[in-house]
Amino acid sequence: xxxxxxxxxxxxxxxxxxxxLEQASGRKPHMAFHKDTELPDVDVIAVPGGFSYGDYLRCxxxxxxxxxxxxxxxxxxxxxxxxxxxxxxxxxxxAGLLPGALIRNKSLKYVCRTVGLTVENTDSDFTKxxxxxxxxxxxxxxxxxxxxxxEETLKRLEGEGLVAFRYAALPGQxxxxxxxxxxxxxxxxxxxxxxxxxxxxxxxxRAFDPLHGNIDGRAFFDxxxxxxx
Amino acid sequence: xxxxxxxxxxxxxxxxxxxxxxxxxxVRLLEIVGRTPTFTELGIYSVMWSEHCSYKSxxxxxxxxxxxxPWVICGPGENAGVIDIGxxxxxxxxxxxxxxxxxxxxxxxxxxxxxxxLRDVFTMGARPMANLNALRFGEPxxxxxxQLVAGVVSGIGHYGNCxxxxxxxxxxxxxKAYNGNCLVNAMTVGIADQDKIFYSKAAGIGNPVVYVGxxxxxxxxxxxxxxxxxxxEDSEAKRPTVQVGDPFTEKLLIEACLELMNTDAIQSIQDxxxxxxxxxxxEMAGKGGLGIELHLEKVPQRxxxxxxxxxxxxxxxxxxxxxLKPGHEExxxxxxxxxxxxxxxxxxxxxxxxxxxxxxxxxxxxxxxAPLFDAAPLYHRPxxxxxxxxxxxxxxxxxxxxxxxxxxxxxxxxxxxxxxxKRWIWQQYDSQVGADTRFISGQSDAAVVRVHGxxxxxxxxxxxxxxxxxxxxxxxxxxxxAESYRNVSAVGALPLAITDNMNFGNPxxxxxxxxxxxxxxxxxxxxxxxxxPVVSGNVSLYNETNGEGILPTPTVGGxxxxxxxxxxxxLGFKNxxxxxxxxxxxxxxxxxxxxxxxxxxxxxxxxxxxxxxxxKRHGTFVRDSIQAGLITASHDVSDGGLQVAxxxxxxxxxxxxxxxxxxxxxxxxxxxxxxxxYVLTVKPSDVEDVEAKAAEAGVTLTRIGTVGxxxxxxxxxxxxxxAALVEANESWLPAYMEGKLG
Numbered sequence: 014x015x016x017x018x019x020x021x022x023x024x025x026x027x028x029x030x031x032x033x034l035e036q037a038s039g040r041k042p043h044m045a046f047h048k049d050t051e052l053p054d055v056d057v058i059a060v061p062g063g064f065s066y067g068d069y070l071r072c073x074x075x076x077x078x079x080x081x082x083x084x085x086x087x088x089x090x091x092x093x094x095x096x097x098x099x100x101x102x103x104x105x106x107x108a109g110l111l112p113g114a115l116i117r118n119k120s121l122k123y124v125c126r127t128v129g130l131t132v133e134n135t136d137s138d139f140t141k142x143x144x145x146x147x148x149x150x151x152x153x154x155x156x157x158x159x160x161x162x163x164e165e166t167l168k169r170l171e172g173e174g175l176v177a178f179r180y181a182a183l184p185g186q187x188x189x190x191x192x193x194x195x196x197x198x199x200x201x202x203x204x205x206x207x208x209x210x211x212x213x214x215x216x217x218x219r220a221f222d223p224l225h226g227n228i229d230g231r232a233f234f235d236x237x238x239x240x241x242x
Numbered sequence: 243x244x245x246x247x248x249x250x251x252x253x254x255x256x257x258x259x260x261x262x263x264x265x266x267x268x269v270r271l272l273e274i275v276g277r278t279p280t281f282t283e284l285g286i287y288s289v290m291w292s293e294h295c296s297y298k299s300x301x302x303x304x305x306x307x308x309x310x311x312p313w314v315i316c317g318p319g320e321n322a323g324v325i326d327i328g329x330x331x332x333x334x335x336x337x338x339x340x341x342x343x344x345x346x347x348x349x350x351x352x353x354x355x356x357x358x359x360l361r362d363v364f365t366m367g368a369r370p371m372a373n374l375n376a377l378r379f380g381e382p383x384x385x386x387x388x389q390l391v392a393g394v395v396s397g398i399g400h401y402g403n404c405x406x407x408x409x410x411x412x413x414x415x416x417x418k419a420y421n422g423n424c425l426v427n428a429m430t431v432g433i434a435d436q437d438k439i440f441y442s443k444a445a446g447i448g449n450p451v452v453y454v455g456x457x458x459x460x461x462x463x464x465x466x467x468x469x470x471x472x473x474x475e476d477s478e479a480k481r482p483t484v485q486v487g488d489p490f491t492e493k494l495l496i497e498a499c500l501e502l503m504n505t506d507a508i509q510s511i512q513d514x515x516x517x518x519x520x521x522x523x524x525e526m527a528g529k530g531g532l533g534i535e536l537h538l539e540k541v542p543q544r545x546x547x548x549x550x551x552x553x554x555x556x557x558x559x560x561x562x563x564x565x566l567k568p569g570h571e572e573x574x575x576x577x578x579x580x581x582x583x584x585x586x587x588x589x590x591x592x593x594x595x596x597x598x599x600x601x602x603x604x605x606x607x608x609x610x611x612a613p614l615f616d617a618a619p620l621y622h623r624p625x626x627x628x629x630x631x632x633x634x635x636x637x638x639x640x641x642x643x644x645x646x647x648x649x650x651x652x653x654x655x656x657x658x659x660x661x662x663x664k665r666w667i668w669q670q671y672d673s674q675v676g677a678d679t680r681f682i683s684g685q686s687d688a689a690v691v692r693v694h695g696x697x698x699x700x701x702x703x704x705x706x707x708x709x710x711x712x713x714x715x716x717x718x719x720x721x722x723x724a725e726s727y728r729n730v731s732a733v734g735a736l737p738l739a740i741t742d743n744m745n746f747g748n749p750x751x752x753x754x755x756x757x758x759x760x761x762x763x764x765x766x767x768x769x770x771x772x773x774x775p776v777v778s779g780n781v782s783l784y785n786e787t788n789g790e791g792i793l794p795t796p797t798v799g800g801x802x803x804x805x806x807x808x809x810x811x812x813l814g815f816k817n818x819x820x821x822x823x824x825x826x827x828x829x830x831x832x833x834x835x836x837x838x839x840x841x842x843x844x845x846x847x848x849x850x851x852x853x854x855x856x857x858k859r860h861g862t863f864v865r866d867s868i869q870a871g872l873i874t875a876s877h878d879v880s881d882g883g884l885q886v887a888x889x890x891x892x893x894x895x896x897x898x899x900x901x902x903x904x905x906x907x908x909x910x911x912x913x914x915x916x917x918x919x920y921v922l923t924v925k926p927s928d929v930e931d932v933e934a935k936a937a938e939a940g941v942t943l944t945r946i947g948t949v950g951x952x953x954x955x956x957x958x959x960x961x962x963x964x965a966a967l968v969e970a971n972e973s974w975l976p977a978y979m980e981g982k983l984g
Contacts, residue, residue: 022582023490025406028694029677062675064404067490123399125672154403154672185896219674224692224807226680 014241015055016042019085019101021076026062026099026216033218034059037234038242047079055093056241058085062099062154062216072115072157073103082108094138094237095210099155102202102212111205111212112170113162118155119195125154127227128193129183130201130215133176137208138240140177142232148181149229151215153193158214160196160203170203177211178202250281250551250606257281261288267619274613282551282599282606286614289517289555290524293783296618299749300781303762307776308769313738314777320441321362321512323777324434325739327803331693332436333700334368337376337429337743337799339782344426347484348393353401354487355428357559360405361513364496365562367440367503368432371676372691373402375412375428376704376743376797380421382659382978387416390424391667392979397487398428399670404489405496409671410682411689412704416659419708422787427743429799431702433693438503442512442522444530444565444591449509451523451534451589452571454578455495455561458519459544461485462557472748472786491560491583498581499562505577507570514561520554522563523589524597528615536589538601550599550606565591625759626752631713634833634847641832641909643841648885648912649962651841652954653970655882655913656889658840662974685894686812687732687878690804699807701735703800707881708793710849713834715760719796720852722761723768724917726800728878731861732920733810734868735802737772742779742798747791749783757794758783764852765796771854772861774800809869814894816874818950821929822899825860826919827942828884830910836882837913856918863941864920872928872935879919884946885912887921888954892964893971898953903946905957923949 016034020027027044034042034057043053052058065076076082082104089095089110097105103115118124127150132143143149162170170176178201182191192199194214202213217230251257258268261284271279271287279287289295297304309317315332316324322336340355360370375398380387391414402409407430462485502508510530512522519541527534538553548556566574571587578585592598597614599607646654655661664684673682678692680699688703705725711718723740730737742765747754769775785792804810832838833847867873875895879887884904892898904912924932929945936943953961977983 023404023493025404025493025675026677029675032677063406064490064493067404067488067493069490122396123403123670123672125403125674126669152674154674156403216674219677221677224680225677 021065024063060097060101077107123156158194336778349397352397363432368434378425457544533592533594542584625756657970687729703729711794716764719761719764730802745795813877820923830914883913898951901947
């Protein structure tokens with residue numbers, strides 16, 4: 014599997030996702046800079062977390078207009094897998110690759126903790142190694158992860174099986190502690206209609222290594238490697 | 243831009259006094275300069291001679307710290323301390339206060355505190371790997387406290403989260419002595435290759451002096467002078483002296499500087515911290531024994547019409563000063579262009595030994611540089627020792643209020659402001675970015691973060707018990723270092739070195755200076771015995787408001803090394819059936835304990851004694867046992883004593899314990915704060931092995947119970963529900979922050 018990681022000014026999870034992609038696939042990802050106007054042939058493009066452009070204007074809004082994003086959109090249209098994690102989700106939503114928007118957490122505070130996620134759809138190159146309905150623990154870290162969309166979009170996402178992950182209570186947690194940001198329908202991650210684009214707030218690269226004390230994110234990378242190798 | 247000439251005010255003794263220069267200091271200044279200084283020169287002298295920059299009250303004492311060990315690469319005096327962590331790598335770290343700004347404007351004050359300490363570390367070539375914060379606030383009922391907590395936490399998160407350095411540890415305490423002066427002590431730890439460490443000593447006459455980073459504005463002018471004075475009623479009016487931080491620019495600056503450091507372009511580099519362009523240029527040239535000439539119209543400026551005085555004294559954030567090797571200007575400029583940061587050659591090194599500042603052809607400053615750098619006043623301020631408090635004289639009936647059960651007492655303790663869960667705080671910090679975090683505060687005694695790309699990990703902790711330091715500065719200083727040593731050892735790491743952040747009141751008062759001297763003496767002794775040298779530090783004095791000083795608070799930031807990060811041990815109980823062992827002797831010392839303060843409302847008695855040889859023996863035993871894979875959980879016994887330590891191990895895991903071994907123990911033994919103790923758990927099959935090793939090492943080990951169930955079964959048959967303890971522990975801070983509690 015060949016992969017690329019996009020680096021914007023202010024990206025700060027670019028190294029982390031690159032480490033996970035390399036360990037899972039055995040190949041070093043191509044690190045693409047936001048000003049680049051060329052991108053090698055890759056099977057998957059990761060738009061990482063962080064604070065691109067310092068979250069100025071609106072999370073992801075400026076990065077969405079970088080030269081590199083034009084290429085990312087072209088590749089996505091050709092079926093290349095694109096995953097946006099955290100700020101990456103905000104960026105690809107701003108770029109129009111996914112519907113809806115991520116607004117300020119309901120608590121109005123940044124939140125960093127491990128959340129429970131139900132894997133809603135395993136029929137994708139990102140999630141096939143999980144079991145449908147499985148509850149996994151994955152860390153989040155964001156101030157703007159509250160997913161919103163209009164009624165019609167929500168109906169379509171739910172009806173067409175485009176919700177990838179939904180917040181769920183972890184063992185010992187009460188139901189009202191599950192959703193860390195107030196996202197509509199507890200949505201933590203969504204696919205586009207072709208399911209080659211995924212946006213998600215949680216960070217699978219932070220639950221990947223035995224050192225993290227939790228390797229629930231590993232199947233995410235293994236799914237990609239199995240699909241794309 | 244056309245040349246403009248700025249007419250400066252005439253300098254008088256009164257104007258000097260307004261700059262915080264005392265009458266005798268002004269006489270000395272006139273002697274050194276040999277004439278009346280210009281306005282710009284006065285400003286420069288005032289910041290270089292401020293307590294904050296010159297350490298004029300503390301320097302004579304700081305010399306007492308042991309600063310050397312075979313693994314110390316660079317001790318105090320540089321931007322941060324540097325230690326060898328093997329494989330050609332170094333850990334670079336420092337803790338620094340941002341107390342005064344944080345009290346005046348908590349969000350920006352705390353945010354720029356984080357930004358400043360990050361720069362101290364990456365300016366030496368290290369990529370920052372972790373941040374910690376030690377916070378002290380006034381009593382919860384004080385009208386300002388809630389707003390300060392909210393602002394400081396939000397500011398730390400704002401900065402640290404955006405730059406992408408995980409905030410993994412720290413401490414948060416409350417005491418009325420901090421009502422008028424909160425403390426915000428920020429620590430950064432970074433990693434560099436030993437052959438890529440950068441220093442601030444300038445060299446090479448004619449070499450270009452380059453300014454990079456944010457533009458200079460009028461913010462923070464005289465921040466260093468403000469931090470060197472007591473607060474009064476009108477301190478609110480000092481808000482404009484607080485700087486404004488931009489973590490996005492800092493992130494770009496980190497990447498650009500580290501990229502430049504990978505080339506061969508840099509001769510020396512220093513961040514612009516307190517006293518901005520003045521202290522960075524004076525220190526760099528001063529260390530190199532050279533002169534420097536700057537052309538201030540070339541300094542990138544955010545506002546028009548800035549005067550030389552303002553440019554030199556601005557504390558605008560996210561700026562660095564670099565001396566380049568000749569011929570590398572364009573290579574360096576390309577890197578800063580790539581990251582869209584300002585880059586300007588603003589001057590050069592000279593052989594004149596003078597500090598020369600020109601703007602648009604006019605000279606505003608021409609001072610001999612060496613005295614600016616090394617002739618600051620040095621004070622041997624009078625000290626007065628703290629009298630030792632009287633021994634407690636309370637019997638068991640007086641110690642145990644009859645209306646409280648043991649369960650009530652424990653619930654009250656774990657929900658008191660100092661011991662209550664700080665989840666509300668740390669959940670607002672990104673503790674996981676970098677994907678190398680093993681443990682954060684609360685999961686273990688020290689935070690544990692892997693050294694990226696290796697199996698090694700660093701253990702980091704911040705510690706001090708100010709109430710001990712107030713009761714007995716020598717013991718308190720000793721205890722702060724010992725507790726740091728204990729917390730680092732408790733995860734299985736070898737303690738290597740500390741950074742210290744000395745927060746005290748007005749040093750012109752002999753009692754306060756006595757606290758400072760006593761704490762230094764105790765700390766120095768502990769550092770010596772424990773082979774735990776001081777490699778960097780910071781002093782914050784004048785933490786007083788309307789004559790009321792803070793508790794003496796010498797915060798210790800400790801760093802230790804684990805050869806294999808996977809071996810680190812957390813504090814939560816692990817397996818049902820594990821045997822619980824107590825390391826160390828229990829005498830039942832209640833003086834200055836949290837039990838006395840929270841249950842009986844007394845702040846009395848002597849601070850606990852510290853047996854440094856025992857600390858060393860016990861720490862070594864704990865570390866060795868963890869390294870041998872024999873320990874399943876480990877926690878030091880500190881605030882609240884043994885019973886609280888056990889409750890914390892239970893709460894972290896949800897598991898209870900049968901504490902049959904504590905049958906017949908008295909209140910003083912259960913809640914006393916005797917030093918040098920740890921609670922360990924081991925598998926039943928390993929108990930005899932561990933006991934044999936303890937006997938061999940001369941360590942007292944007592945079996946006190948077994949892990950299991952969902953409650954702490956206390957002596958006398960009480961069962962204390964772990965869920966109820968968690969509820970008590972977790973609910974205080976969120977309820978307080980929502981305004982539901984006093």
